Amino acid sequence: MEALLSILNAEFLAASIRLATPLLFATLGGILCERSGVINIGLEGMMLVGALMGVFGSWYLNSPTLGFLVGVLSGALVALLHGFVCISLRSNQIVSGVAINLIAIGLTSFLIRIVFGLADQQRIVPHFNSYPFPVLGQIPFIGPAFFNQLTLVYIAFLMVPVSWFILFKSRWGLAITAAGEHPKSAASVGIDPQFVRHVCVVLSGAFAGAGGAFLSLGQLHFFQDEMVAGRGFIALAAVIFGRWNPVGGMIACLIFGAADALQFRGQAVGMGIPHQFMLMLPYALTLAILIIAGGKSKAPAAIGIPFRR
């Protein structure tokens, strides 16, 4: 018990938030995309491309901010391809997403070797440093836990109310929901479901690219092959867990981040629990809460179905 209390400190909370942030970016993207009726399995690949292009951008433009924007834009560009295949060509959305993930793994490993070379692949690029808030950062416990993070962390969490507002309180949100629930009705009142879906898919790619660039520019400061390591898929789970609601998605990401931070610390203090169990903790906890929270989790009605006039 004493060991458990010793790990629940400010650094634990800071780590939870840090671990949740890349997931949160991708989750918000996933929510936007799926609410408009398009499944985006390709989040993982878009994150990977964002991570790589973020590194390239930051290195050649000598600015992490510009690098981050390059990462966001390249994620959006990959998503444009997904949109073209799924919305314009009406192909299978799952197949397109899986293809994007596979292409991204090969393409990013290939490009980094061409551009930086094998021996110098992990060169440290200009990166983000944590930004302590002037006054709030001084508060004991709360300061180091919440207000001594990277600027990108604040941006990610700021995006939660922004996307919530857009989805549920704006005309745009209504159009997105209509495109995802009943695109024919949407079309009958003058909304172009295909256009709405295209925009949402591109935005989801931008969010995923942001998550990837956060990993490379905010955390590692270099690019490593396959560095996203499944976070895109965890984000997909968080979309469903959060019931296609940005606030729910944020809670899902925070639970996951906290469980992950907890298991690392649990292993570090040696609580005598087998590490296999600790590694399982984030997944088990997510599943448990999903069961306890219960209730109906309803996906957009027209999800996965290409729109035909």
Added chain:
Amino acid sequence: MKYRNLIRRTFLWLTVIGALGSATLSQGQAEPLRVALALPGSISDRGFNASAHAGLMLIKERMGDDVEVTFSEDVQRPDFVSTLRDYAARGYDVIFTHGFQWSDAIQQVARENPDISFMNVYGVGSADNLLNLDVSNEDLFYVLGYAATRMSESGTVGAVGGWEIPPIRIQVDAFMRGVAAGDPDVDFRSIFTGTFYDAVRGREATKALIDQGADVIAHMADATGLGVIQSASEADVLSIGYFVDQREVAPNSVATSAIINVPEMYWAGIQSVMDGSFEGGQVVYGLGTPVLAVGPWGDMVSAEVQNETAALVQDIVDGNVVVERANVGVLMEAEINMLE
């Protein structure tokens, strides 16, 4: 008629000359030895997989035109057998794999292809034509654990492991015993990340160890370990590299490295194939061989620590200090049960 005979004769002679000519030519240029390597990860990890790639390049460099080399990286577990079968079908003479996880696959394909020489680093499979290349991990990591206690000021030493397969378990355990032998008062903390390919997780694990007071952190985690070193470097604590001299990854942090010289192991294996002495089984390289060593020291490490460590290495080589062997049988059985 006359002409036809002449033509026939000329044709005959040309054929004979041609045959002789090509025979002498092919004697001069013997068929090159064809060597293939299959890797579980990316050659850009600056450690485990990179060392295997360096081994293949060493073979190419030393044998030149007498050898033809190829490799596959990032091979996923379900594709292990098909990748090896593909190399066998394409007529490769020597097939290397890298890592314990290949044991089943390489054993199976080796038994199917008795004329091909197979070698696997850290493997446990058995076949007449399968040679497992191994090192005495217990000795090296015991020494490093001992050295870590000499470098630690905080009294806490940490280790980050990748996926817990027997070689990694053996390394972490030996490191822990080395820490206990170096200074029983030093705390040892370890974290398994469950992955060899996620540097961000390595980074978070390291932060958790630093949060618990660790100031010397070893990694046994391939590419995940790059995150360990990066994080240690940022926090200005010491780290210990893995497989190759990793000082260049973070000169301010990497105090030394666990050197496992895969290229020399590969070269010895290739030489045995070339002189016909190759046979299946296991070869274990210990401290004192060119394969296994405590790596070059960083500038921040005192001469005293270096000398003390060198003395312990010598004691182990001389047999004055005997490091407890891991109970490999038990570990293997558990792992093989899991695989099946």
